[in-house]
Structures are given as structure tokens and as C-alpha cells.
């Protein structure tokens with residue numbers, strides 16, 4: 001499954017499209033999945049898109065990505081980005097490259113969003129481009 005890219009989404013991202021659209025845009029997670037599939041096809045990649053509001057699910061899926069020999073993980077951990085040492089450790093624990101993704105640019109927002117436990121373990125970060133952040137992260141994954 002080295003051609004599979006896991007795209008893991010954390011809490012509240014199931015509400016994308018109606019959640020604070022002035023910050024996160026009007027695309028739903030399904031819209032983003034469609035954009036990623038369209039871009040993945042010519043790159044010879046398959047996208048496995050998931051969302052959970054539960055931290056442990058995200059940890060389990062990071063482990064699974066390595067067990068299934070995924071090419072990379074795109075991880076938008078939502079608010080867990082700023083709180084989760086468990087996600088930090090899980091990213092460190094696997095060899096699969098993890099790319100941190102955000103729709104908004106957390107550095108231009110509340111101070112509590114300025115620290116990223118995910119970003120301190122990830123290969124790199126793409127943030128601030130709305131749904132395009134995911135597509136840019138997929139392009140990066142294809143070149144790893």
C-alpha cells in the first residue's frame with residue numbers, strides 16, 4: 001500500500017462547510033476528499049480520508065498507516081494539534097512521514113494556537129491556504 005496516503009482529520013472537522021466559514025471556508029470534508037482524489041489519480045496515489053473526534057482513533061490510525069506501509073500521512077489534528085503529546089509521540093514512533101495540515105494559519109490566530117505538538121514532530125507543515133492546504137500537502141507527499 002505504498003501508494004496510499006492517509007488523510008486524518010481531527011475534532012470538529014466533520015462540521016466543515018458550516019463551521020465558522022469565514023475562517024475555514026465553505027468546502028466540506030467530502031468536497032476536500034473529492035479534490036484530493038482528483039489530484040491523487042494522476043500522481044498514481046490513493047487517498048484514504050478519515051475523520052474522528054477522538055484522540056485515540058487518530059493515534060491508532062497513525063500506527064495503522066505504518067503497519068500498512070502508507071506513503072505518507074496528511075494530518076489535520078484540529079485542536080488536538082495544540083494539546084496532544086500522545087499525537088506527538090505517535091508521529092515520532094512511526095517512520096511514515098507525517099505532514100501537518102491546517103486550513104487556517106494558526107500563527108495569525110489566538111495565542112493558544114501558536115504551539116503545535118504535531119508540528120514539533122511532523123516532517124513539515126502546510127497551513128493557511130484553506131482546502132488548498134490539503135492539495136499542496138498531497139503534492140509534497142508525492143515527492144517524498
Ligand code: DQA
Pocket residue numbers: 011012013076077078079080081101102103104105106113
Ligand atoms: C485547524 C486549526 C486549529 O487551531 C483548530 O482547532 C481546528 C482547525 C485548521 O485546519 O485551521 O480545528 O486545524
